[in-house]
Amino acid sequence: MKKVVAIVRASRFDQVKDALSQKEINFFTFYEVKGYGHQKGKNLSYRGVVYDVGYIARIKIELIISEEFVEIAKSAIQEAAHTGEKGDGLIIVTKVLEITNIRTGNKGSQAINH
Numbered sequence: 001m002k003k004v005v006a007i008v009r010a011s012r013f014d015q016v017k018d019a020l021s022q023k024e025i026n027f028f029t030f031y032e033v034k035g036y037g038h039q040k041g042k043n044l045s046y047r048g049v050v051y052d053v054g055y056i057a058r059i060k061i062e063l064i065i066s067e068e069f070v071e072i073a074k075s076a077i078q079e080a081a082h083t084g085e086k087g088d089g090l091i092i093v094t095k096v097l098e099i100t101n102i103r104t105g106n107k108g109s110q111a112i113n114h
Contacts, residue, residue, distance in 0.1 A: 009056075013030070020076050028061050
């Protein structure tokens, strides 16, 4: 089992979701997150109030999948999230040491299969 984490532009999330769905990867968790990277922080002043607009809206997607789907998922995410500009995001793959389904008590790959 592997954990694939992708941090993508919020504006590209629907394309990534659709690309994963087309590859029959339909279960994942996502979070709205903010990032600070190469673009650096910028402040904007509006009516005397200073706003920090340096934090960039991103979506963090987490998938727990079997090893046979890792390259498929990475490829789908990269193709859908790519704009060619700085800040397109990252894909991180790590090994899952243990997984247990709370409802069934199943472990390993059986934990994510119904």
